[in-house]
Amino acid sequence: MIELDNISLGYNHQAVLHDASMKARPGQILGLVGPNGSGKSTLIKGMAGVIDLFSGRILIDDYDIKTMKRDKLARIVATVPQSPVLPGAFTAFEVVLMGRTPHLGLLRYEGGKDLAIAWQAMEATHTRSFADRRVSELSGGERQRIVIARALTQQPKAMLLDEPTANLDINHQVEILNLVKSLCLEQSLTVIIALHDLNLAAQYCDWMVMLNGGKVYIEGTPLDILTAPNIKKVYGAEVCVYPHPINKLPTTLITAGGSHGTN
Amino acid sequence: MARTVSEVFNEPAIPLAIRWHSRVYSLLGLAALLVLVIVFVTTLGSVPIPFSTTFQVLISQLPFVDITPASPEIFGAPLSLEILETIILDIRLPRILLAGLVGAALAVAGATYQGLFRNPLADPYLLGVASGAGLGATIAMLIPFTLAWMALGAVPLFAFIGAIGAVAVVYLLARVGKTLPPTTLILAGVALSALLTSITSYLMTISGAELHGIVFWLLGGLYLTKWSEVWIVLPCVLAGLVAIWIHARPLNVMQLDEEQAQQLGINVERVKLILLVAATLITSSAICFTGLIGFVGILIPHAVRLIWGPDYRFLLPLSMLVGAIFLILADTLARTIMPPTEIPVGIITALCGAPFFLYLLRRRKGLAFF
Numbered sequence: 001m002i003e004l005d006n007i008s009l010g011y012n013h014q015a016v017l018h019d020a021s022m023k024a025r026p027g028q029i030l031g032l033v034g035p036n037g038s039g040k041s042t043l044i045k046g047m048a049g050v051i052d053l054f055s056g057r058i059l060i061d062d063y064d065i066k067t068m069k070r071d072k073l074a075r076i077v078a079t080v081p082q083s084p085v086l087p088g089a090f091t092a093f094e095v096v097l098m099g100r101t102p103h104l105g106l107l108r109y110e111g112g113k114d115l116a117i118a119w120q121a122m123e124a125t126h127t128r129s130f131a132d133r134r135v136s137e138l139s140g141g142e143r144q145r146i147v148i149a150r151a152l153t154q155q156p157k158a159m160l161l162d163e164p165t166a167n168l169d170i171n172h173q174v175e176i177l178n179l180v181k182s183l184c185l186e187q188s189l190t191v192i193i194a195l196h197d198l199n200l201a202a203q204y205c206d207w208m209v210m211l212n213g214g215k216v217y218i219e220g221t222p223l224d225i226l227t228a229p230n231i232k233k234v235y236g237a238e239v240c241v242y243p244h245p246i247n248k249l250p251t252t253l254i255t256a257g258g259s260h261g262t263n
Numbered sequence: 264m265a266r267t268v269s270e271v272f273n274e275p276a277i278p279l280a281i282r283w284h285s286r287v288y289s290l291l292g293l294a295a296l297l298v299l300v301i302v303f304v305t306t307l308g309s310v311p312i313p314f315s316t317t318f319q320v321l322i323s324q325l326p327f328v329d330i331t332p333a334s335p336e337i338f339g340a341p342l343s344l345e346i347l348e349t350i351i352l353d354i355r356l357p358r359i360l361l362a363g364l365v366g367a368a369l370a371v372a373g374a375t376y377q378g379l380f381r382n383p384l385a386d387p388y389l390l391g392v393a394s395g396a397g398l399g400a401t402i403a404m405l406i407p408f409t410l411a412w413m414a415l416g417a418v419p420l421f422a423f424i425g426a427i428g429a430v431a432v433v434y435l436l437a438r439v440g441k442t443l444p445p446t447t448l449i450l451a452g453v454a455l456s457a458l459l460t461s462i463t464s465y466l467m468t469i470s471g472a473e474l475h476g477i478v479f480w481l482l483g484g485l486y487l488t489k490w491s492e493v494w495i496v497l498p499c500v501l502a503g504l505v506a507i508w509i510h511a512r513p514l515n516v517m518q519l520d521e522e523q524a525q526q527l528g529i530n531v532e533r534v535k536l537i538l539l540v541a542a543t544l545i546t547s548s549a550i551c552f553t554g555l556i557g558f559v560g561i562l563i564p565h566a567v568r569l570i571w572g573p574d575y576r577f578l579l580p581l582s583m584l585v586g587a588i589f590l591i592l593a594d595t596l597a598r599t600i601m602p603p604t605e606i607p608v609g610i611i612t613a614l615c616g617a618p619f620f621l622y623l624l625r626r627r628k629g630l631a632f633f
Contacts, residue, residue: 074528
């Protein structure tokens with residue numbers, strides 16, 4: 001379980017996110033939504049230990065991450081960054097194998113067990129077919145799956161994903177999020193995912209936190225918080241929200257020109 | 264032969280290394296080649312000593328070997344064993360070994376800088392080592408009194424201090440809080456290099472009789488190498504190489520961006536600092552005796568990448584061996600191609616390096632090797 005206790009953090013002494021608190025549970029997907037600049041990515045960087053907190057605590061299974069060494073944190077929390085840079089000359093398998101880094105000492109080379117874990121992660125992410133290809137030859141969706149495979153190879157308890165579906169077409173968006181959902185359930189991962197697309201968020205998240213201007217605006221189930229007034233207030237966008245015809249989850253619709261009907 | 268990952272995993276027992284065998288064989292083969300090259304080029308020089316005699320002299324130096332080399336006739340007169348040993352052991356061998364050390368150091372430092380900055384154009388001189396060393400050497404040649412510390416003469420001493428000092432200034436200028444942004448570091452290095460080079464150029468215009476010496480130093484060359492120089496360079500280079508090689512895996516992971524490296528548990532700022540210090544140390548100690556030998560540091564790592572791939576655990580030791588072999592051969596050309604004159608070895612390395620580099624640029628269009 002990841003628990004954020006009243007945290008503030010940001011860059012160069014300027015807080016981007018103020019007094020945020022939330023809880024993420026194993027086997028559940030926590031979705032972070034909010035407009036550009038609302039602090040989603042910053043929050044994920046804070047949980048990944050990449051930037052320091054100004055105040056508050058982040059607890060993972062009751063351990064404060066501030067007291068953890070970087071490699072220990074990386075054994076517990078894996079991050080899938082937004083549009084990650086991958087070195088083109090390495091093969092997909094080599095990049096996935098880098099996920100073993102926090103488990104290996106400086107001078108230890110990957111053993112059979114490490115290779116097997118990486119290979120297993122490539123099975124789970126359906127990336128085995130291009131294991132030997134250079135990263136520079138892969139498509140956006142393939143790269144994203146490689147990075148998720150690398151995160152799995154860390155054998156983490158929690159996975160943080162920052163816009164994993166940005167720049168992907170609708171089929172690959174669904175493929176990636178189905179994958180995340182099944183990994184979350186099968187391995188009891190605690191998943192925190194930042195998403196732009198409110199419809200994807202509604203379909204996949206068990207719990208959502210809506211950020212606005214560096215503060216938590218509201219949290220709850222998709223059904224509770226994805227309402228036209230909330231979206232109007234946070235995003236400034238006029239939308240209609242209807243139940244999904246199949247699963248009744250909230251579906252956000254926009255109208256060209258910005259006007260909207262009754263809702 | 265290279266096998267696919269699937270093939271490897273379909274075997275009953277998963278081997279400990281995937282496609283590593285060929286690289287390990289290459290390492291062993293290159294190490295053997297280095298020894299052969301050292302022995303071979305020891306036989307070459309202005310005094311024509313037969314291969315067998317040279318070999319006997321070298322072998323006779325090994326422990327538990329008891330042979331007396333036969334004295335050959337050179338220029339119609341027998342050469343005394345004493346002169347023979349002086350030529351081979353005190354003139355040629357230290358020079359060849361220093362060339363090997365410098366080549367290894369520059370190639371590894373180049374590979375390290377390229378990895379650190381994720382920039383294929385980075386070379387060991389990027390952060391001001393060359394301009395600092397050049398200014399130091401120039402000042403040393405212009406001061407009217409002699410100065411020496413231990414076995415170091417004024418020129419190597421000043422060159423070393425200049426090189427380390429320049430990088431230290433660049434480092435301090437580029438530091439932002441607790442972090443060291445690579446782009447700032449490169450720009451600070453380029454700017455300081457321009458400043459120091461302009462001072463060196465000005466000093467050259469007023470240097471008078473010393474100009475010849477300065478130009479030759481800036482072009483790089485191994486002229487009168489003594490064993491004492493080898494013994495000074497060897498521990499510095501060895502220590503730096505070990506420090507860098509230990510961090511080969513973090514360097515691999517840092518080929519992702521810094522943020523991902525941190526998320527994978529790497530203490531990025533600490534690794535950067537260690538690599539920076541080690542690469543600067545080996546570059547400075549290597550060039551302070553030899554002057555600015557160019558192109559080894561940028562060319563060799565790329566050649567190795569093209570052939571053996573980007574994994575720094577192999578890239579670093581392979582670059583070390585290839586760099587050593589390359590500079591030994593280049594220096595042999597430099598001292599034998601038009602005797603008794605010597606060509607600065609920096610000219611030879613650039614002469615071979617520039618066309619190769621252009622070839623790389625052509626080839627890179629269709630191939631991501633970095």
